[in-house]
Amino acid sequence: MAVAFVSGGSKGIGLATVLRLLAEGHRVITCSRDADAWKQAIEQHPQLTSADYMRMDISNEAVLKEAFGHIKEKYSQLDIAVNNASPDIASAGRFAQISDDDLRSTMTNDFWAYALCMKYQLNMMSEGARIVNISSINGLRPTPSAAMYGASKHALEGLTRSVALDAIKNGIRVNSVAPGVTWTSRWERKQQEEPEIREEVSKLVPVQRFAHPDEVVDAIMYLLSDSAQYIIGHTLVIDGGISLT
Numbered sequence: 001m002a003v004a005f006v007s008g009g010s011k012g013i014g015l016a017t018v019l020r021l022l023a024e025g026h027r028v029i030t031c032s033r034d035a036d037a038w039k040q041a042i043e044q045h046p047q048l049t050s051a052d053y054m055r056m057d058i059s060n061e062a063v064l065k066e067a068f069g070h071i072k073e074k075y076s077q078l079d080i081a082v083n084n085a086s087p088d089i090a091s092a093g094r095f096a097q098i099s100d101d102d103l104r105s106t107m108t109n110d111f112w113a114y115a116l117c118m119k120y121q122l123n124m125m126s127e128g129a130r131i132v133n134i135s136s137i138n139g140l141r142p143t144p145s146a147a148m149y150g151a152s153k154h155a156l157e158g159l160t161r162s163v164a165l166d167a168i169k170n171g172i173r174v175n176s177v178a179p180g181v182t183w184t185s186r187w188e189r190k191q192q193e194e195p196e197i198r199e200e201v202s203k204l205v206p207v208q209r210f211a212h213p214d215e216v217v218d219a220i221m222y223l224l225s226d227s228a229q230y231i232i233g234h235t236l237v238i239d240g241g242i243s244l245t
């Protein structure tokens, strides 16, 4: 049994990851900002009661530091970390029109919080531990409609590769998964304003559909597994071919 931390485990890819890790018999610690959403997830998946849930905003540095302090006190060490939490994009739109606060919020949530999480996690890890960061195809190519989100994911990609080279000296593997469009709660919220969005976006994907969160989790679990022992600082793209277009 491994001790695993997954950020943003109440919805979407994070929730599917928590469920998979629990099904594999691991001890899972997870977090999100809205405890009611976590309660709803438990109603749908009663097995989540065995996860250790913390209500926290990973963009709050003091809260994050304290949370990892508690995790260290309670579990001593971490074997697995999946850094996944990301809010709806605060800074979508034309770059020059976006407020400084919204730009900073995206950078803080989608890059800086990930960097701090990785730092705290590495300090609780030893040989054989594994980290997977959830990046995006927006971290691999330009995204003019969400430039700061794309830039934060590019930064995460760069950090993943550099930290991977450093961490492997201690036998810790760090990789990333870059999903394309994946049908999760963030798209369901967009669909309320744009009812055709699922159909329209699906047409842009070579396989003509969104990914299911479980398809992204398959990639995460592969990188966490012993089958991926020779894979270091790699980005596994799961995007139905959209980044090739």
Ligand SMILES: NC(=O)c1ccc[n+]([C@@H]2O[C@H](COP(=O)([O-])OP(=O)(O)OC[C@H]3O[C@@H](n4cnc5c(N)ncnc54)[C@H](OP(=O)(O)O)[C@@H]3O)[C@@H](O)[C@H]2O)c1
Binding pocket: 007, 008, 009, 010, 011, 012, 013, 014, 031, 032, 033, 034, 035, 037, 056, 057, 058, 059, 083, 084, 085, 086, 087, 088, 109, 134, 135, 136, 137, 178, 179, 180, 181, 182, 183, 184, 185, 186, 187
């Ligand atoms: N879905 C896609 O098409 C897609 C494509 C490429 C990459 N990705 C990446 O995949 C990851 C997961 O996305 P998703 O689509 O599964 O998102 P989602 O359905 O919106 O779920 C995001 C999860 O993160 C939590 N969260 C958000 N901000 C947080 C914060 N500051 N502190 C703690 N928890 C926070 C959310 O709960 P609360 O809101 O309650 O905090 C929720 O549990 C993200 O890194 C995203 O960038 C997604």
